[in-house]
Amino acid sequence: MIPEPFEYHAPHSLAEATRLASELGEQAKLLAGGHSLLPMMKLRLAAPRHVIDLGHLQELRYIREAEEKIEIGALATHFQIESSALLNEKCPLLADTAREIGDPQVRNRGTLGGSLAHADPAGDWPAAMLALDAELQAVSAQGERWIAARDFFVGLMSTALAPGEILATIRVPTLPARSGDAYFKFRHPASGFAVVGAAVRVKLSEAGHIEQVAIGVTGVGAKAYRAADVERELVGKSPTARRLVEAAAHAADGVEPNADLFASAEYRHHLAAVYVRQALERALEKARA
């Protein structure tokens, strides 16, 4: 459980960090909370020559309101998000998701940006990012760009971030009127990761029909995805119990579910439908309140 030797860098500004990341390129790994990278290094499954520790970048630890949106620095911890009054009021899905992650020790150390950049197929955050149509800001020595959440998750543990780019900011819309959101998760008994996780944001029309719905699903496939078939079945419709069940049955359509020691593909498929429906029910309940 001892990693291979590596060189350690501790930049004190984002500018310094991007310069280092650009210089060192693919030989370097970025270290945020360390909950994924360090175990992989200790098991010698990852052996980067350089580790750039972003822990000193206080400038990326904020949560703030910016017009109709909320911006979160990539190094905000899960606990910061869970306990943020702003998020609990204006984007409760993020606070609710944070609460479902690991245990207090993990939440005190682990970061939103670190988790997203790692893109674990069973991570919690990708589902929420997709459901919120979040925008993710990548910064490099050459400049910056914004990436839509649905373009960010490329595959198994791979993202749209290019070598040398650092995920700096996550921007999400606040919860509109007549809207509700929810994250429902089936925890793996050992890892606590999502066997299946479903994040939902739904907006009702004044007549009580579903005006908008966005569903992010994690844990099921190689990467988190939007349950587009379920959304299509629901938009513009009245959310009856039966319709929710029927729509949610499509939660894993077009996805090849993961199979492991704990849950087969068939069971994950089933869980996806159950958890998407439950998250929808809860989000609708909140939207009506």
Add this chain to the structure above:
Amino acid sequence: MSVKLLGERIKRKEDPRLIQGRGHYVDDLPLCNMLYLAFVRSPHAHAQIKSIQLEEARKMPGVGAIYTGKDLDGRLGLIPCAAGIEGLKIPDHPCLALGRVRYVGEPVAVVVANNRYQAADAAAKVEVDYNALPAVVDMDRAVAPSSPLVHESLGDNMAFVAKLEGGDWKAVEADASVKVLKQRLVNQRLAPLSMETRGVVASYSPGEDTLTVWSSTQIPHLLKTQLAVMTGTDEARVRVIAPEVGGAFGSKLNVYAEEGVACFVSRQFGQPVKWIESRRENLMATIHGRDQIDDLEIYYRPDGKVVGLKCRILADLGAYHQLLTPAIPTLTALMILGSYNIPAVFVETKGLFTNKMATDAYRGAGRPEATYIIERVMDLVALELKLDPVEIRLKNFPPPGKDIVLATGVSYDTDNYQKTLKKVLTLSSYKKLRREQARLRKKGKYLGIGLSTYVEICAMGPSSRMPAGGWESGTVRVEPTGKVTVLSGTSPHGQGEETSFAQIVAEELGVPYDDVTVYHGDTNQVPMGIGTFGSRTTAVGGTAIYLATQRIKRKMARLAAHKLGVKPGEMVFRDGKVEREDGSKSMKFAEVVGEAYFAKQLPSGVEPGLVENFVFEPPNYTYPFGAHVAVVEVDGETGEVSLRNYYAVDDCGRILNPMLVDGQIHGGLAQGIGQALWEEHVYDENGQLLTGTLMDCAVPKAHQLCWFETANTETRTPVNPLGVKGVGEAGTIGSTPAIVNAVIDALQPFGARHLDMPLKPEKVWRILKQGPAQAA
């Protein structure tokens, strides 16, 4: 009267230092010139070692030496097995593999370096060229004549076959009303997973020619003897110290390769050597527990009386024997009848070699398997006959207090199973639970209620029936200042006997509890000992201390009586005084101690000083029992099982400290529930470990459990003068079948009869998916 200590919730002496992080474990030892070890381990379940290239590794910084199996051959002894079973095959078990590797994680070479980082980096550079061989993984296949062999020289994969037969099978066969039920039960492999992994520091001093070993062990004295033999060191020059040990659950009741290698290397270098096990090593190369397949034939009458039980056990022993590996499944056979008077029994146990880590003692060690079998048997028959699980148990309990010899030949010290069952039914409001269950079923909600009425074998044990002595030693020394030192040959590692032993001695001597200090775990300090396992520490080790205290009291009474001019038999010990019952003649405790040490006016024939030793040889085992009720809820959509209530009534004999008993029960329940619902240590068909990290290996966590309602009955054992029976394993033994019985009970609307552990949601969901049973 003195302050009452026995039976009270006295806070643990151990806790202030443990809670504040001031205890010292093996890894906390600071020694000068320490060398560090890293082991190169087999990535294959079964392979021939073609060659080992050390050149690159030797060039790495800080490397002092690298040894392979060939270097140690003939210079370091084999890993011992103490199990005595007729016809047992014991393959050679070298500390480093010789020519062949037989399980993933088997040590192949060891790197000695100046720090653990250098050791790990150099170990990664050792290149071993393997020729992979087919692995023996599945037990049903391991017994087939066509199976590959784990040890070719042994001819087959069968380490032993043992049979236990008793009772009147002719009567069973002659009874036309008897029906037969068959069932296969799988008791899955588990990882013991103590919080502190294994670790050892060996320090050989060439000048003094002494070898001191600090090891995270349950058996310092036994380890001392074995390491002396393995390393060829004069045993009088070996000292083993078990410092703070952060849990073991049986996994440190052993002699391991790494301990032998550390001693060997320290002797080579004349420097201290440290090895601390990583969690990954802990999961693959520390012994595992359980792993049996049990094929049952249950013979029962229509009235619910079980008249015969046949069980064919396949026990997965792994690739080599550790200290007690083959002995564990024989305990299953011995205890298979549990708390029931079943008149005929037949058990055939086949111990099998496979290409996996050895199994050995894990909390309960053979008895959880037995209890799981018999408690599932009761529920299976109850289900068949549509009887309440309570009814079938009452029908098969022996009448209390009748000294019955069971068909297995076992005779229990105490029994009153009706009493614990009755108490748990009251505690759990059992009838009310059944009514609630019926109500909920109508609403499509699935509540399950499970029972287990277990009996276990503890306080190990009579030396005639133990592999290496079952006695225990206790020493009590009253110091010249009147403070009391207690030395125990046991080796507690979390159980809390520093507290309970001090309670015994303080109450007996009438001195303050804080004046008594208990030491254990250092072979140079404690004259002799066996260790802590088999729920024996208080029942055997505590008794030794109690009896040594009686010797101290006799001597002090004689000294006081001599001084006061009264008879020794008149003296009582209370409130820091030694005095007559009526208080008319009295001496302070410290004054009597002064008499012993200053030795001015000793009665003739009395030696100066106050130190007494007692070695207690238990005349029998003890047989604690209990009754548990588990209440679970099954999610009708996902199959997820959640624990709603747990009620446990345990009879561990006399209770010295209820808080320690609660602690043992709570931890035991967590581990037993863990086996039923979540835990499994899994190898794939090639012998690769699939649950090699805590990301996959699902040990129970606090948030998955519920509030435990515990209570006790106290039936004192006649086996020792304290009347205590032992409680370390009870919770683990009793809880696993209670949970499984509860889940199967919840699934009755779906016609479920049996599911193998762990009861993962998907298995339960597959039952739900089949839909309601026709009969329901």
